[in-house]
Amino acid sequence: MxxxxxxxxxxxxxxTFIGHGAQKLFGWFGGPGLTNTGQWLESIGIKPGGKIWAICAGLFELVGGFFFAAGFLTWIGAxxxxxxxxxxxxxxxGKNGYxxxxxxxxxxxxxIAIVIGVALIGPGQYVLFYTL
Incomplete structure (x- = not known):
């Protein structure tokens, strides 16, 4: 079990993270897409290159979510x-408290606790790819 x-x-x-990444990168699932995500990042002070940071964030979510869901390179996904x-x-x-x-x-x-906890335990038996 x-x-x-x-x-x-x-x-x-x-x-869920794959979906968030797709929202940022491609505008799927009602997401803002790269241009709008980049503009929002710049509006909160992440300058210069909001669009570049949007690509990074979207890729981290998309790839991290895939690795985590697949149980492949779970540590990297986490x-x-x-x-x-x-x-x-x-x-x-952070500025808003806990x-x-x-x-x-x-x-x-x-x-964070969930993904690190799963990474420490291991992905379990049901994985897309087995890794050493």
Missing amino acids: ADLGLLIIRLVVGL GLISIIMIDAIFTVH WAQEGGFEYNFVL
Whole structure:
């Protein structure tokens, strides 16, 4: 049952990050796309090159989410997701305190704990590719 539990966690978190990356990179799922994400990043003080940072963020989410969901290079996927969440804490949510209802970093922190926890445990038996 632990392997099934890990699969559920990996799929929900990983596919969510794939979706977030696709929103930033391609404008899919009602997302803003690269130009708008870049403009938003510049509006919160991430200058110069908001569009370049939007590409980086989108790729970290897309690739990290894929690796995490697939159980392939799970540590790398967890690392990419953690980097994005740490960045979100420092650039957007940290100034608002801990609790999410105040715009704080609670959700980001929980996601970091989940992906690092799964990376430490291992992806479980149900993976797309086996790695050493």
